[in-house]
Amino acid sequence: MDEKNYLNQLIEAGEKEDELTPKQARILEAAIEIFAEKGYASTSTSEIAKKAGVAEGTIFRHFKTKKELLFSIVTPVITKFAVPFFATHFVNQVFNEKTPDYEQLLRKLIMNRFEFVKNNIPLLKILLQEMAFHTEIQQSYQEVFRREVFPKFDEAVKYYQENGKLIAYPSETIIRFTMTTIIGFLITRFIVMPDVNWNDEEEIDRTIHFLMYGLSTEKSES
Numbered sequence: 609m610d611e612k613n614y615l616n617q618l619i620e621a622g623e624k625e626d627e628l629t630p631k632q633a634r635i636l637e638a639a640i641e642i643f644a645e646k647g648y649a650s651t652s653t654s655e656i657a658k659k660a661g662v663a664e665g666t667i668f669r670h671f672k673t674k675k676e677l678l679f680s681i682v683t684p685v686i687t688k689f690a691v692p693f694f695a696t697h698f699v700n701q702v703f704n705e706k707t708p709d710y711e712q713l714l715r716k717l718i719m720n721r722f723e724f725v726k727n728n729i730p731l732l733k734i735l736l737q738e739m740a741f742h743t744e745i746q747q748s749y750q751e752v753f754r755r756e757v758f759p760k761f762d763e764a765v766k767y768y769q770e771n772g773k774l775i776a777y778p779s780e781t782i783i784r785f786t787m788t789t790i791i792g793f794l795i796t797r798f799i800v801m802p803d804v805n806w807n808d809e810e811e812i813d814r815t816i817h818f819l820m821y822g823l824s825t826e827k828s829e830s
Contacts, residue, residue: 632670634662635670636680642655643737644731648737649741702717709768709773722797725798762780790815
């Protein structure tokens with residue numbers, strides 16, 4: 609699916625009950641593309657209007673402020689697209705069926721998120737760029753992670769610990785190590801350094817090896 613079709617389908621899915629007019633859809637699509645490229649603060653409504661092929665005043669007839677326009681993009685992404693996918697669908701795919709060991713769980717988790725990020729780069733750029741500046745976005749993700757993802761993740765970690773497959777660190781610590789490593793890999797691969805000639809299969813293997821065994825060539829005595 610090309611990016612243009614993807615953005616159109618996202619807008620339609622996110623605002624389906626609002627029955628967007630063609631102009632509203634073009635405004636949202638243009639805003640997604642420019643926000644992803646330049647960031648919210650560096651984007652003017654005149655740029656969005658020009659790309660959407662509408663008068664700037666048309667934007668303010670549909671969205672009172674530029675921030676309202678941003679949240680018209682982000683809110684559907686969180687509540688109707690990213691959240692259901694990230695939480696329910698993600699949990700069902702990764703955690704509901706136990707794997708023999710944590711290493712295989714990591715592979716499922718990374719592959720699941722790898723495909724998700726690859727198919728949602730413009731929207732994820734917007735979320736990453738704006739999350740630090742908008743507490744509403746932070747709170748929405750925190751709420752979903754704590755309610756939907758953390759309990760299953762915690763249960764999985766403790767299951768592997770009880771079966772002698774994981775070190776006896778607090779589960780929160782293991783989850784932190786796992787999340788920061790995988791998120792860092794995905795952000796570097798798709799957003800920070802997308803043009804590097806990555807061998808994705810090897811990088812996934814190395815990420816899993818690092819999480820399981822660290823970087824040292826010597827075994828830890830602890």
